[in-house]
Amino acid sequence: MPKFLIKYDREGCIGAAACAAVSDKWKIVEDGKADLLGSKQDEAGWFVLDITEEELQKEIEAAKACPALVIHVKDENGNSLAP
Numbered sequence: 001m002p003k004f005l006i007k008y009d010r011e012g013c014i015g016a017a018a019c020a021a022v023s024d025k026w027k028i029v030e031d032g033k034a035d036l037l038g039s040k041q042d043e044a045g046w047f048v049l050d051i052t053e054e055e056l057q058k059e060i061e062a063a064k065a066c067p068a069l070v071i072h073v074k075d076e077n078g079n080s081l082a083p
């Protein structure tokens with residue numbers, strides 16, 4: 001059971017690339033938006049990726065750096081940790 005997860009609303013990404021500057025889990029691709037590497041899309045269209053406690057701090061930074069506020073970091077109980 002993962003302790004933390006990232007939820008990403010890719011549709012709202014404006015391609016600012018702040019996430020990719022902070023964490024190597026993020027990569028700007030052909031359409032100018034960021035991909036969350038290794039993530040899976042859920043029924044609601046969110047891209048979701050489980051992360052470890054060791055990876056948490058960088059992803060919180062990425063979420064806070066995103067000007068579009070489309071990156072969300074949550075704990076295992078669904079509590080929001082960032083932004």
Ligand code: SF4
Nearest residue numbers: 013014016017019066
């Ligand atoms: S920082 Fe936010 S808006 Fe910018 S590329 Fe990353 S996800 Fe998209």
